[in-house]
Amino acid sequence: MIISNRPCVLDPMKIKGPALTIVNENCNACQSCMNLGCPALTWGTDTFEGRHKVKIDASLCIGCTLCAQVCTVDCIKPTSPLTSTPVTQ
Ligand code: SF4
Numbered sequence: 001m002i003i004s005n006r007p008c009v010l011d012p013m014k015i016k017g018p019a020l021t022i023v024n025e026n027c028n029a030c031q032s033c034m035n036l037g038c039p040a041l042t043w044g045t046d047t048f049e050g051r052h053k054v055k056i057d058a059s060l061c062i063g064c065t066l067c068a069q070v071c072t073v074d075c076i077k078p079t080s081p082l083t084s085t086p087v088t089q
């Protein structure tokens with residue numbers, strides 16, 4: 001039996017927007033986003049100061065933007081629907 005105190009992040013009825021992506025070169029591997037426990041966030045192969053950077057599995061991301069809100073360097077961005085590349089400001 002699973003007891004949850006919040007809605008499942010993968011609930012298909014809760015999709016909020018397009019998948020997000022991480023600007024890899026800007027990620028400092030602070031792990032703040034990983035503390036959310038989102039299954040779409042996984043460790044990447046690249047590292048920063050010995051820590052693994054993070055990547056987003058677009059097939060699992062529902063675009064809730066929680067990870068972008070906690071990112072310490074604002075390197076999590078929405079993907080462009082036409083190019084699937086990060087939208088930069
Ligand atoms: S926006 Fe971030 S926290 Fe939300 S589902 Fe996608 S990867 Fe997970």
Ligand code: SF4
Nearest residue numbers: 027028030031033071
């Ligand atoms: S919060 Fe941002 S800088 Fe920190 S690990 Fe996640 S993507 Fe990288």
